Amino acid sequence: MPAQPGVIDEAALLRLAREKSADARARLAATISDLFAEQGRVLTDRERALMADILRRILREIEISVRRQVAQAIASQDDLPRDLLVFLANDEIEVAFPILRGSRVLQDEDLIEVIRNRTLEHQLAIANRYHVSAAVSEALVQTGRQEVIRELLQNKDATIGEATMEYLVEQSRRVDTFQEPILRRADLPEDLARRMFLWVSAALRTYIVDRFALPPAVVDDLMERAAREGIARTVEEGRERPSEKLAERLARHRAITPELLISALHDGEVSLFVSLLARLAEMREPLAKRMLFEPGGEGLAITCKALGFPRKDFSVIFLLSRKARPENARTFKQDHEAAMAFFDRIDTLAAQSVLRQWQRDQDYLKALREIESGPLGGRR
DSSP states (O other), X not given: OXXXXXXXXXXXXXXXHHOOXXXXXXXXXXXXXXXXXXXXXXXXXXXHHHXXXXXXXXXXXXXXXXXXXXXXXXXXXXXXXXXXXXXXXXXXXXXXXXXXXXXSSOOHHHHHHHXXXXXXXXXXXXXXXXXXXXXXXXXXXXXXXXXXXXXXXXXXXXXXXXXXXXXHHHHTTTOGXXXXXXXXXXXXXXXXXXXXXXXXXXXXXXXXHHHHOOOHHHHHHHHHHHHHHHHHHHHHHHSOOHHHHHHHHHHHTTOOOHHHHHHHHHTTOHHHHHHHHHHHHTOOHHHHHHHHHXXXXXXXXXXXXXXXXXXXXXXXXXXXXXXXXXXXXXXXXXXHHHHHHHHHHOOHHHHHHHHHHHHTTOOHHHHHHXXXXXXXXXXX
16 A cells, blocks of 8 residues: 555555454455565565564455465565465465465475375475475375375476385386376486386286287297387486476476577577477477478478468478478478478368377377368368
């Protein structure tokens, strides 16, 4: 309730704080939230302490919708009293979520206390934080809740200690849904990756021998080779990939655009282009990479049409993508013309339907055949 722009009227705030009506408290909380969230407003230490003290006194007495508004306004503030943030973190999940998800004021012990004493939804919010320490990860795993553990495993910004990871690998023997997110983690030690592949391979080997009556020695050769290849691939993929991390952060801020993709290819950043396209289209990176290097560019055309890229942007992407692979100069112009003609024929709704299939991990060639045999003209 500033008396004039840029000035906080402390007396007016205190008068409003003394009023006991629900309406007055709601107006006071909204006023303080607006002041915390105001862009370009630098609060003095006295002003910040005053508003924090008022909030501490009134939060218990105001309705949940107003508490939620306050929590959203102050979740990103780094210089608020810790006890105020702890109070909000232990509130109903509608109020606690932005605090648990983003506040850097909360300490590990605060988060662990919430994990042990609050709801499943509170635990899921913490598992989704931008940074989760090894101690907090251990507390999340100790809940024994599979949905919480899966959320933690899928959070690439979570640190999972060696002992906790080994425990989860052991648990993956009986909890199949842990296996894939564990194998996708960059911090999975090679010895644990090897152990997991051998478990899975041994179980699959028994099923194949029993189901198809194949000679055990033949199956053993196949499974051992597959396990070795899987281990090697997991170790390779587990190495830190700056392009993947950057693409993930850009996707969070919805900052991936056709212009950014073009810039990546223009600068020769093929790995970054693949990561960006995969995030934007919500598909697996191997599929995005296959599209980039396929001879005709049909998959690239379908994806660009489904994402609503302008024709000129697809044209530039296609031309730059050809520079990323050996190309016969004599057919370069014809390939470009054919790709543009294909792009023009594709129906947008059909392209979006195929993209949804790719997002669901449907077979790539099957989806490509479906769009080539379906209606490609007309709607754009």
